[in-house]
Amino acid sequence: MVISRIVKFEIPRYLENLIDIVIDKFNESGISPVDMLQYMLDNDINNWIHYYAYTFIIPVAKEEENGAVNDLSELYAFVLTGYILDAFREKRIDIKNLVEGQVLAHKTNQYDLTVVDGVEFKRDYFVFEGKAYLYSILTNINTMQFGDTMPGFARIITEQIKDGNILLRLDERLALPVDQAISYSTLNFEKYRGPQFHFKDSILKNLKTITIHINENTSDKLLLVVKKKVDNNSKKDFWHIELETLPYRDAASKGKYCITTFLYKFKSK
Known part of the structure; x- marks a missing residue:
């Protein structure tokens, strides 16, 4: 006979401050928890509110026992905060907003990247010098x-890159102690599909070389830029390699947003 182990709800450390703010604002609003729960149920975009409401919140509110819930108000605050993040977050991300508030505590190059040799990649975060750094929302994981057990880009770095340094952006806003790091990813069938550009036999004579590959059927393009640079901070030479996908845009697409993939690689001489 299999005995299931009940896992109690626990608010992740990195959400504690945000949840406190949400509850303070909610208490100031004068809205009743019942009305707020009904609103979330009526506007349940991804259908997870129904699960938490009818499996945990409503039964416990009716004084039914549930070993996973110690504090109903704490669980309610957790669900409310999750709903706000799910329903009212920015739909378009302005990278300026991410960069302006970044907190960089390590030595960086001119691109705000830090050498992280010895980094350990995990599914939802990477570990460096005793801290777990959550991946940026812009990172394809x-x-x-x-x-x-790790994203596709990290698997490529660890298995196919045999020399050179690994550089990452270490934003302390995304850092937490390793023992507090939690992986929320589930098993899925998604697969990393990044652009591939083969230029093994290319001769790089100039300080900057631009190459474009085009798909004759779709007119989509791959743009490769290889240029010799000198880091302003360390004063060392390196090759700066940029690869960008350029989807074909017709007249009807003008003015509409388009998602592209942009890859960097820094190669020391």
Whole structure:
């Protein structure tokens, strides 16, 4: 006979301050918890509010026992905060807003990147010098294989890059102690699909070389820029390699947003 282990709800440390703010604002609003719960149920975009409401919140409110819930008000605050993040977050991300408030405590190059040799990649974060750094919302963290323990880009770096340094942006706003890091990713069938550009036999004579590959059927393009640079901070030479996808845009697409993929690689001489 299999005995299931009840896991109690616990607010992640990195959400504690945000949840406190949400509850303070909610208490100031004068809205009743019942009305707010009904609003969330009526506007349940991804259908997870129904699960929490009818499996935990409503039964416990009716004084039914549930071993996973110690404090109903704490669980309610957790669900309310999650709903706000899910329903009212920015739909378009302005990278300026991310960069302006970043907190960089380590030595960086001119691109605000830090050498992180010895970094340990996990599914939802990476570990460096005793801290867990959550991946940026702009990072593609799809895996290459089902059930992989790290994102596709990290798998490529760890298995295919044999020399050179690994550089990452260490934003302390995304850092937390390793023992508080939690992975929320579930097993899925997503696969990392990044652009591939083969230029092994290319001769790089100039300080800057631009190459474009085009798909004759779709007119989509891949833009590769390789240029010799000198880091302003360390004064060392390196190759700066940029690869960007350029989807074809017709007249009807003018003025509409378009998602592209942009990859960087820094190669020391």
